[in-house]
Amino acid sequence: MSLWRDLYHGDTHFDFFGSRRRWFAFSGVIIAVSLFALIFLRLDLGVDFRGGTLIEFANPNGVSVSDVRSVVASGVGSARVQEVGGTGIRVQTARLEPAAEDRLVADLAELLGEDPGDATRQSVGPTFGGQVTESAARALIVFLIVIALYMSWRLEWKMAGSALVALGHDLVFTAGIYALVGFEVTPATVIAVLTILGYSLYDTVVVFDKILENVHERGERHTYGAIVNMSMNQVLMRSINTSLTSLLPIGSLLFVGSFLLGATTLREFALALFIGVGTGTYSSIFLAAPLLGIWKEREDHWIKVRRRLERRGVAEDFAPHALAVATAADTVGAVVAASGAAPRPPRKRKKRR
């Protein structure tokens, strides 16, 4: 059977839990690099956060950035001139007095051959940006508390804990990429990051829900690690499909945003989302679930289960999964499966304890 066929049939046998050390190391490196970038390179915050004046014009005649820069430089001191959305010009300066701003807009309009009224302008005081950040941070903290409580109630508190660790990973990674590549952080980015929060948790919840269901159905016939593995193989196709169907519209946003004027916000938004959805899927499979496995395996109950299974010689971290379970009689099916009657026998893994 080809990999694709296995995937399609939900018949894969990847040992996610067994290879956890490799993935933890990988995640650790990512986090280290991200933190390094955040500390030493810093995020490039947009005017909304640090205050300043932003002027955006369409540039149908293709006036060069350097021409714009010289006009801006004669008007105000230091400024940042960028091309946006293919056919637009964005100028950012320190906050200007209204009169100076009007003058700059008029100068730019003349250079670009546009009507001054067609400018998109923004002028933000230094304190306001702090407030935006503060309100977002407050929203984030309350959000995390509420979600942790909800997941503890609906699932388990250890699941909530693992999910939050995975979430932290996603956030640090996304922020790290922004610092590393030097993308500008705008309100759209913040929105995207908040979406990532929801998305990353959503993804993790689906995996955990499956684990809970499997524990419920087959309880103590497998070690927790085996159940984690089984569950993840079962939801693998869903994770791939979901990531794909989420990334398609986001990719469309990214594409349109990069080639059409007026969609700058869309592009900024899509960029963070693209990174976030990717890392969200990764972290729920390779981080949250194995972490939960390790954590649960330390519980007395699951230690006993493992010992008992070890005595019987069937304590594999890698259990065959659901497909062989017979029609209605799940109980019988599970025993059959565990004794090796699965469509494909499991590979033997070295016991860890």
Added chain:
Amino acid sequence: MSRRGALITLTTTLVLVYGLLVLTQLTGTTPRLGLDLQGGFSVVLEAPPGTDAEVLDQAVGIMRRRIEALGEVQEPEISVVGDSTVEVQLPGVTDRDRALAAVGTTGRLEFRPVLDVSPIPGLSPIFVNVDLTDGDGTTTTTTQVFDSTTTTTAASGGTTTTAGTTSTAAATTTTAAPTTTTAAPTTTTSGGTTATTVAGETTTTTAAPVDPKEGVVLPEGVTWCDEVEQPGCVDPKTGLTPDPDPDLEAFLATDFATGGGIVYHTGPARVLGSDLEGAQAQFQGSASGSVTGQWLVVLDFTAEGGDKFTEVTKELASFAVGDPRRQFAIVLDGVVQSAPAVAADVSPATGISGGSAVITLGGSTDQQGEASDLAVVLRYGSLPVAFEQSSVQSVSATLGSDSLRAGLIAGLGGLLLVAVAMILYYRALGLLNVIGLTVFGSLMLVIFSLLGAWQGVTLTLAGVAGIIVAVGITTDSYVVYYERIKEEVHRGRSLRSAIDHAFSRAIRTILTADTVSFASAVLLFFLAIGSVKGFALALLIATICDVLVAVFFTRPAVALLGYTRLGDGGRFSIRGATGLPTEAVE
């Protein structure tokens, strides 16, 4: 799910959703676009820390009135966010400077001497005592009445200004308010219009349209607005000055919006708001004991302002007590706030000197509010607090429509890609997913249209982004369900049993996951400000729609599909999509 039940649920859902869609679109109810999608202007204003919530509300009320006076704004959105922030959104506004002035500045305060007062409330003095010379050469004095309703104004004009800061206790209150008593019925004629005034009740019979400007002599430098529109021009319909020039005479009313109230003909502004140092409402106990106490507003002028005020009061005091010209109008942004008369004991030789003055209002509790309002107006112009503009943003209409177009293209493109992927992967089920997405889209459109019409909710670019993200979330619900069906079939269930069983398991997962999205959206909505709010709202609505679509569309639709040939035969069927084209041995 039974075949019958599924059919009924599915039909009801489709009829309801598409019916609502057609209904809203036919009645022209479309989503209200935010200013980033149609262009416009937004300001975030910051009040000093510790500002009273009541004061903020008052400021918001004043701003709203001023913005409405701008005229071009369809739906201003002004809201207090947090403790001291006011967010103003003006979609469609193109005149940036005027909009900024309307919300940002504290207003233009002027003291203008009164030249004349309308005898009838709501009627501009410009139309009173018009000299009409008809063909015979005889001159008749006429009164033209254009507003047939007569407003009876509460006598708020009964105010007096007394000199100095001391001995106001004995101040006599001279009522300078215009009286509108017409004892005998008088009939006045003017070029075809017959107006009969009976004891304040006016009936107007219009025989032929008449030019209101006929015979009216405008003050020097003042024009008619329909001829030369410039600051200080007079609107020929109302006889008022919509945009008074401080250096020109003006016709101003106490209630400008309706054109009602008392209308004053005033001279050029003599003292400006900047000449005033402060104003305070105070209660003054009675010294003589015979009268109860009085509410006062104490004015303090700057050195220069004090001199100007002395000069004006000298002139005003030269008119006899009771003459309307003995009063001055306190005008804020073209609306007369109060018109106190100069007290009887002020002599024309000295005027009111000393850099301060007292406006006496009266002793009742009504006058307490009046005094404090007047003090606020005098102190701050109109906004009771000096705001700092912490963020000013204007989006050009071109960029707005470009953004909308880009959002739509991105959305449709994304949908198309998802549709192709789903059909390739899940075949007949994928097709259902595509139909489900149109149901979802219609539902979102209907909800946003209705919210826009009823609640004034706008759809912003962030909201569009939220909806596009929601497409991913909705599709995920299908994926969870479909994967579950596959799994159940692989376990050896019959197709129909798998479909039913899978739903009851999938909906649990969908609900748990949607609750997480829902919670994040709700929290974002209440805690965040600005564009994040629009995004959160879209996500919130989308999450609810997702569950609704799953229960009322996807479930019956898949169940019905299970009964057809697309359920159990061929590569395009549900069974085909599970990868087990033959019936499992049962």
